[in-house]
Amino acid sequence: MTNPADHSTSLAAPRRNSDFWNGTLLHALAEFVRKLDFLETIRLLTLFLAVVFGVAHWLFEIVARLSFLVFVLRPRLLRRPEFWLALAVAGTFGVILRWEVTDNHKYLLVYWLWVLFVAHLFISTEQQERTIRCNARFFLCLIFLAASTQKLSSPSYRSGEMFEHLLYVDSRFTAFGKLVGISPQVPDAVKKRIALFRSPFAEVEGNELEIPGSDRARAAALLLTWWDVSLQLLIGSLLLFRRAVTDKFAHILLLFFILTTYLPAPVFGFGWILAIMGFTLAKGKFPKIAAAYIICFALILVYQVPWREWVLRT
């Protein structure tokens, strides 16, 4: 015979489930993150970044894989400055040899490797942590303030020209465009027309072409333009104050930025390094926010599913 108490349990279960997801799970994750060793976690996240989203140069790839092997065999060597020096030097070579085509986040990765090298030049873990935290804050401010300054000073950014043009000609944005209501036929038609400029067998009168764009693309481009720059400007500025309340707000915006930017823009290494820096600042002060960064790492990996093909196929 069923005990009436069992019924009450089953009826109450959905509410408890909800509590579990809202409170207990995040709390448990925050507790898990709180128990993580700060330096060890930063080292591991950085090594993962170097191996998976590293500098695209054979020397760096070899050194990163050897470093990973060394870590597997002797995990304690991660605490040696030489370990980070080897990665930093190889990354620097990789970036310098192809500096004019290397993406900004590869520069950032190399700076971060040098930061870890420098931090490990100190014996005191307190000094190591301080060096890493100080540099994480500096680089987050630099990235977002330099980017927003360059954007605000560029007429082709402010007018929405850049994002509208990208929505038409950059294939990475076609699926995102479809999600916001821009038919893939629009970018296809624009690309076909612009291809005339690039063909040596074609000459366009007056060097000017009408573009069969859409008003929706214009609206989406303006929205992207001002969403992107205002978010970046806010994050960079808030982190300058070094106050708990402004930091907390900056972290929430940074998490929002990472979660929304790296779905349409497949620059996963950039998302990963931003999340490392955010985690560095949040760990110890905001356990739930630090837990959210851990979720971010997982999501950045999940974002690599071929969702663009799925969207374009439907």
Added chain:
Amino acid sequence: MGFAGISPLAHPSAFQRWVLMLCVPCVALVVVGRQIYLSRFHDLSTWKGGGMGMFAANDGPQSRYAHVYLVKPDGTRDPLNQFSESEADFVTRALEYPLRSTFLRAARAIAQENWMPMQQRAPVTVFDSRSEPLRAADESFHLMVPYGRSSDTEKRNWSIEIQFWKLFYDPVKKRAHIRLDQTFVFKPDELFERKPENSVP
């Protein structure tokens, strides 16, 4: 003898602490400053060079391109566009940082190929702003294909002309236009290293 490695600092002075903490940010600031200078005065793409200006202007790879021509000694020219991976990489690098020296590097790599005309000359077609064909232009070109590498002994007298173009988009008028930014002509002396001929004493 064992490898001692780098000895971490047990008691760093305040100066050492500050120098080590600030050295990487200082380098990063110098790189950003250099990128802004090169971008402003030497046309380095805003997207590249470590200035954190990705997606900051419409001068990324989608807005820069080149027309490459092989120019014969009699002045006739034919466009080249079937590049190998490494040649295309040199062209891309030159487009991001369009100096004579970067385009010369690309031109030298392209000039090593043995370029052959594939078919009859095809006329250049003139299009209107709605991409409707209007007429045939005065100029006509061969379609050129790479056909192996030239031997060192083969005498090559062609030059390479590279036109660097920029594309702009006006979102209000919904019109795209292009501008020829620079033209570089590289003579055989620059493209091919001539081996000194044996002279008879």
